[in-house]
Amino acid sequence: VTDFNICLSSIGTKNAYAVVIGRKHVINYCVTHFVCLFSCHKLQESLLSSNSGYSNYRGILNWCVVMLVLSNARLVLENLIKYGILVDPIQIISLFLKDPYSWPALCLIIGMISFWGVFSGCVSVGGVMALGVFTVLFLKLYSYRDVNKWCRESRRAKARTLSRPSVHKANGTAGYTHVNYPGNLTHRDIYYFIFVPTLCYELNFPRSPRIRKRFLLRRLLEMLFLMQLMIGLIQQWMVPTIQNSMKPFQDMDLSRIVERLLKLAVPNHFIWLIFFYWYFHSSMNFVAELMQFGDREFYRDWWNSETIPYFWSNWNIPVHKWCLRHFYKPMLVKGVNKFTAQLAVFFMSAFFHEYLVSVPLKMFRLWAFLGMMAQIPLAYFVGRFLRGNYGNAAVWMSLIIGQPIAVLMYFHDYYVLHYGNAAEGVAA
């Protein structure tokens, strides 16, 4: 259209009579002067040829999203056709009530007056939660002890170096109305610290000016909805997939094991992502808003990680902060070199991962421990050979594939231990 219009308009302005003598003559004019109809080809390369210099493929990203949505829509539909609706909120409640083993865990937690205890119940789930609460409490109390020890040392140091000029005003917290060392040793202060979503004790936490009711309500609704969603996805998508994976595992049929692993990876990854948002955004922000705790940095932009260490130091900020302040830095101060200190942090993290899984399942299998320790050679490989988007893709790949491997390993061992040689059966 355009070149013909250009043609028409150029004639219109240059030779006003052309319009008067009619369309028939206009086309004749164009034809006569080879203006547009004759030359409709020009010397040029195809866009996809390497020497065309073309590089705008933003449409491809939309293509990826559309393909992903459609592929998963099909999986959802296939699942519904095959299994019907398996989501059953009553099942969860019955797990809490029927199992007699639930009571010790529950009692332990109620004994601590911890609200997390409300969620715990059946042996494994309750066990993980009880151990989780104890681990969190241990880390918090360790931090509390450390900081108060530093305060005592500081008082002593001050007494000794009284002659030196104080640089107290130079740092950020100066000017803030704050509590000083012995003044913080109150029940109110330690309970506030225990309920607040951080593992690092501080005498004067930053406080948000007020409780935003709309913010609080939105986080609460997210918490309730995502909780239901996770339970539903586990019942509808994870459990049948895991159950279907037992036969290939028994037969040690490698290609089918890989197929099952890839099939399990998708729901497992979605549930992990939902869990991340539910725990680190909705729940922590809810508690923080309620307690007017100002520091909401519970995670950083781990989704852009281009290296494995970047992921580990950005996805769980409370734990990362604790490790840095109470484990890594003190080691450096004691003269340990950086690499050894980093290894020690990973080792401790691997220990806690294993501890949180082995004890509730009553199986000491080291899969979680090995999974964490495998991060070290993986980090070396990714950091050495992959950059930018390739590094980022490798981090995602390790998350998407690594977790279901560990899940299947534990499930397989748990199944073999409890259901022995029975070929068919429902586990968990």
Add this chain to the structure above:
Amino acid sequence: VTDFNICLSSIGTKNAYAVVIGRKHVINYCVTHFVCLFSCHKLQESLLSSNSGYSNYRGILNWCVVMLVLSNARLVLENLIKYGILVDPIQIISLFLKDPYSWPALCLIIGMISFWGVFSGCVSVGGVMALGVFTVLFLKLYSYRDVNKWCRESRRAKARTLSRPSVHKANGTAGYTHVNYPGNLTHRDIYYFIFVPTLCYELNFPRSPRIRKRFLLRRLLEMLFLMQLMIGLIQQWMVPTIQNSMKPFQDMDLSRIVERLLKLAVPNHFIWLIFFYWYFHSSMNFVAELMQFGDREFYRDWWNSETIPYFWSNWNIPVHKWCLRHFYKPMLVKGVNKFTAQLAVFFMSAFFHEYLVSVPLKMFRLWAFLGMMAQIPLAYFVGRFLRGNYGNAAVWMSLIIGQPIAVLMYFHDYYVLHYGNAAEGVAA
């Protein structure tokens, strides 16, 4: 690490004696002056909170790609486990030799001395190819006739307007050593036009300076490899999926039909993408390079289309150019308004789509025709309500979903027609 290092280095430069008195005193110094260990929280929002102002999610795009690769890797593996290897190059050759109906089509094409004839053979495939070749030839000869008619009119117009000054030098083709009207009427010229990958005749095509041997070889290898890949994917992935779709179609089980449709959409779309590259990039560039044809714009950036018309006017440039030059513009010149002219172009395109499918299948079902005509309300909807990336996603969606609907429709009718009430059977 960083703030402790900053702490250490600031001490190092400001108070040189701190280094001398050892690490124990360094930590005491830090503690004393609240430099880094005490304040490890600050007032801030979570990144995912709407008022954090954060918007860097480029990692999510890598996530999409990784998820897509893994999902499809699983589908490939599942397919191999279920069906084994179905790829069989011999099957294609036997189709060419066994079927007696192949000869008329083959003879017709051989009669035209067209190299496309080599590929044709069995009724449907050969029929489509023979009809395709005839359609292309028809469009080319129509263009040849038009241009030569314009040339005659131009000569007559020139004779009449000899007194007016010539603007011949002003346009781009001036200075190029070119053939004039009656000089182009040679066998050599018309055969060159027939073999060259364009539908629009021109007296002086732009020519590339030389045949690049490496370029030619790369395109040839692409052609051979992608041809094999397409045949393999059809045998391994399309045929079993289509065969499995017959049962739900017979039962009119809607949810299963949708599931089958989504399952078919993935291989169909991949094959279409490969076909696009194979035909519009590899094959056309191969022929163009061989014949030193300079204009390689066989497609533009349709993958970034944000509207339906943009897609249709950019994915198949030879046909688009022909429609514009020999159908749409002449209609405008005759006084038809733009909208009617656009409708007429779509109508003609729909007719040719139907013609290329109905005749070889010997079924007049209008699905292809309706598929093309459905683009008009779709274009209106997308253009009216969706912008930018949403528009682009809608275009992709229509491509990915629209094609397999038409494929299943024809296959269903073909199956019912030829295999009647037989519940099980292999079609095509």
